[in-house]
Amino acid sequence: MRRILALAAMPLMIISAPAMAQDADEEESVGPIEIDAEIGFNTDYRFRGISLSGKDPEVTAEISISHESGLYAGVWASNVAIEDGADDLELDLYAGYAADVGGASLDVGAVYYLYPGNGDYNYVELLASVGFEAGPATITFGAAYAPSQGNIGGQDNTYVYVSGDLPVGDGPLSVHGTFGIEDGAFGDSKKDWLFGVTYDLGGGLSATVDYVDTSRAFTPLGDATVVGRLAFAF
Numbered sequence: 474m475r476r477i478l479a480l481a482a483m484p485l486m487i488i489s490a491p492a493m494a495q496d497a498d499e500e501e502s503v504g505p506i507e508i509d510a511e512i513g514f515n516t517d518y519r520f521r522g523i524s525l526s527g528k529d530p531e532v533t534a535e536i537s538i539s540h541e542s543g544l545y546a547g548v549w550a551s552n553v554a555i556e557d558g559a560d561d562l563e564l565d566l567y568a569g570y571a572a573d574v575g576g577a578s579l580d581v582g583a584v585y586y587l588y589p590g591n592g593d594y595n596y597v598e599l600l601a602s603v604g605f606e607a608g609p610a611t612i613t614f615g616a617a618y619a620p621s622q623g624n625i626g627g628q629d630n631t632y633v634y635v636s637g638d639l640p641v642g643d644g645p646l647s648v649h650g651t652f653g654i655e656d657g658a659f660g661d662s663k664k665d666w667l668f669g670v671t672y673d674l675g676g677g678l679s680a681t682v683d684y685v686d687t688s689r690a691f692t693p694l695g696d697a698t699v700v701g702r703l704a705f706a707f
Contacts, residue, residue, distance in 0.1 A: 505541040510534075513704035518551060521632060521655055522665030522687035524694040525563070527554035543572040545582075555594055562589050569600065578604040596624045610639040619658065630657030645673035664688035665695075677706040 513533040518526035537547025546568040553563045569582020581601045588594040602615030612635070619630040634653035641647060650668045669683030681704070686697040 507539045507541075508536070509539070509547075509706065510536045511704055511706045513702055516701045517685075517698060518553065519667075519683075519685045519698070519700055521653060521659075522663070522667075522685055522695055523692065524698075525553045525555070526551075528694065528698075529554065539571075543570050545569055545571060553588070555588065555591060561591055563587070564589065576605060580604075593624055596622050598630075610637055612637045625658040628658040630655065630659050632659075645675070647671050647673075669700075679704050679706075 511534070515531040515533065517524050517528055518531035531551055531553075533549065533551045535547060535549040537545060539545035547566075549565040549567070551563050553561050555561050564587040565584050566587060567582055567584040569580060571578065571580040573579075579602075583597060583599050585597050586595060596619055598617050598619040600615070600617050602613050604611055604613040606612075614635050615633070617630075617632040619625060621627055621629045632653055632655040634651055636649065636651035638647055638649040648668075648670050650666070652666045653664070655663045655665070665685070665687045667683050667685045669681055671679055671681040673679050681702040683700045683702070684697070685700055687695040689695070
């Protein structure tokens with residue numbers, strides 16, 4: 474799920490999802506059911522511009538199931554460093570509904586960010602996005618809202634973003650970007666942005682390079698950086 478929002482963000486949770494949901498090249502169909510899975514390696518885990526892995530590499534795994542009605546659910550896992558730089562686990566449990574309405578692609582859902590062994594960090598977030606085609610490009614407007622919860626300081630949090638993806642001709646290369654604004658428990662009008670390229674290597678394998686930055690380096694974990702990703706969808 475974080476695929477859309479982590480590097481952007483739910484990857485595009487999303488991504489989204491989430492991401493919430495992040496974009497297998499190959500799918501296994503069982504009647505009206507589709508099952509997707511992906512594993513990935515990132516040089517850093519950037520979530521809305523901030524490193525959640527202590528600037529260390531990240532390994533991810535995801536499996537999702539969707540129905541032809543538009544309903545979907547899945548789980549996304551990653552290593553994180555949330556306490557004194559120690560290696561911990563993040564599990565994102567998500568579910569939602571996606572549908573095409575007219576010329577728009579709608580997606581609404583929710584994600585539960587779960588940190589086994591560190592339950593004080595668990596919280597729930599609601600997600601919604603709408604995507605449009607503009608020539609060969611896809612443009613998505615989205616929002617994430619975390620209601621007031623004890624684990625996020627009794628405050629709510631809002632994140633709004635716009636993202637775009639554009640294939641380069643008919644080849645395997647595409648360019649993408651995201652700009653987001655966050656306010657509330659996790660940010661005070663914090664802005665983040667991402668620009669990158671993805672190369673489809675075939676056989677479910679893809680490589681991505683992103684430039685990620687934030688409007689204010691209130692923490693060294695938000696410094697500008699380049700993140701590389703290698704993913705395999707099956």
